[in-house]
Amino acid sequence: MKILVIGTGGREHALALAASKSSMVEKVYCAPGNPGMATFGECVDISASDIDGLVSFAKSNDIDLTIVGPEAVLSLGVVDAFEQAGLKIFGPTQKATQVESSKDFAKNIMKKYNIPTAEYQTFDNYEQAVAYVKEKGAPIVVKEDGLKAGKGVTVAQSVAQAIEALDIAFAIEGNKVVIEECLVGFEFSLICLVHNDLVVPLEVAQDHKCVNDGDTGPNTGGMGSYSPVKKITPEIIQEATDTIMVPMAKxxxxxxxxxxxxxxxGLMLCEDGIKTIEFNARFGDPEAEVILCRLESDFVQAILDVMDGKEVNLKWxxxxxxxxxxxxxxYPASSTKGALITGLDNSDALIYHxxxxxxxxxxxxxxxxxxxVVTMEDTLEQAFAHTxxxxxxxKCDELFYRHDIGKKDM
Structure with missing residues (x-):
């Protein structure tokens, strides 16, 4: 089989690497890919947002399966275009991607079908949003409605901080916000392979969203993760699957x-049960990097079986x-380009670009x-030290990192 992975980041690196290990796969193409993916696959110079170019490439190169990484590409309708061209692709349609591209869409479905989540209201009016925040008080969560690449969420510890988040959100014309109660508990990520009402849960991970140690500072796309999560037992995973993931698919x-x-x-284990923080329409990043390296069964076969409606038993x-x-x-306020990175050849870790x-x-x-940088060991404590x-x-003058990834579960 020939596989095409769309995207350029760490998640796509992990997806492509997992696909390359399949006994069914002879070649992996990555569009546009990155230097890490180029070590085992072929990177092709097609932007992830060039849907016509991607469809044309998949047709002319007899691609058997395309796997989509980024949510932005899904929201552009890449799956719709591939399916119209008769090409096999794993990802949600543009309309189904609204589960991530519109927080209001997702919250409305959760409310209608009694899927546990935080209490909320949606606003497209600044004054009404401010009045609601003042009425409810803090802590309170302000979420911009659209795609924000893992950002656009403020967990406000004061009314003033919430209003500042509203100022930023409503500075964008036509923006909406979802204002939620602040859930308290232990957060974890549960990603499932889904096709219609067939839901196959993967192993869980815990992401660390805040930029600084001690879960302080602004939200990011994720500063690190680990898998499995000691506090999230198989029974909790089953409960989350039965009460949240399967009901959402249905x-x-x-x-x-x-x-x-x-x-x-994105789930929270609260005192009164498991609740949904958010749904996303794609694999998490940085969760993909720590989950897929633990998968011992065939990743591509699992995807094909799910798409065929077959039950899947995964080995971890x-x-x-x-x-x-x-x-x-x-980061996350700005990024750097062109700073030299050295030392990768000295590492025995899995390094995702x-x-x-x-x-x-x-x-x-x-x-x-x-x-x-990812390592695998017998215990979290050993892996923490190794990573x-x-x-x-x-070595790089322009890089920083958190020092406490996984500490909460040790």
Missing amino acids: AMMEEGVPFTGFLYG SNKVSHGVVMASTN MGTKMTDQGLVTNGGRVLM YAEVEKI
Whole structure:
């Protein structure tokens, strides 16, 4: 089989690497890919947003299966275009992607079908939103409605901070916000392979969204993760699947927008049960990097079986994977380009490329999140120590990282 993976970041690196290990796969193409993916696949110079170009490439190169990484491409309708061209692709349609591209859309479905989530209201009027925040008080969560690449969410600890988030959100013409109660508990990510009402849960991970140690500072696309999560038992995973993930897949069928692809549940284990923070329409990043390296069964076969409506039994490594993101100085406010990175050849870790570029001078930074360093060990404590030892080997004047990824579960 020939596989095409669409995207350029760490998640796509992990998806392509998992696909390349399949006994069914002879070649993996990555569009546009990155320097890490180029070590085992062929990168093709087609932008992830060039849907016509992607369709044309898949046709002319007899691609058997395309796997989509980024949510922005899904929201442009890449799956619709591929399906219209008679090409097999794993991902949700443009309408089904609204589960992520519109927080209001997702919250309305959760409310209608009694899927546990935080209380909320949606506003397109600044004054009404401010009045609601003042009425409810803090802490309170302000979410911009559209795609924000893992950002656009403020967990406000004061009314003033919430109003500041509203000022930013409503400075964008036509923007809407969802204002939610602040859930308290232990957060985890549950990603499922989904086709209509067939839902296959993967192993869980815990993402670390805040930019600084101790879960402080602004939200990012994710500064690190680990899998499995000690506090999330098989019984909790089953409960989350039965009460949240399966009902959401069935609800989307009822609403006439059936979902195929990676359905991501950002979940919170609260005192009164498991609740949904958010749904995403694609694999998490940085969760993909720590989940897929633990998968011992055939990734491509699993996707094909799900698309055919067959039950899937996945096999997982008992080892713990732990990953730390190395990000550009001043991320998430800004990113750097062109800073030289050295030391990768000295590392025995799995290193996923998130925002890099190969130049005549060598590997350089090319984005906000730049690299993710992942190790696998028998315990979280061992993996924690190993990952940070490997991170120290990588040298770049313009990179920083959190020092406490996974500490809450140790």
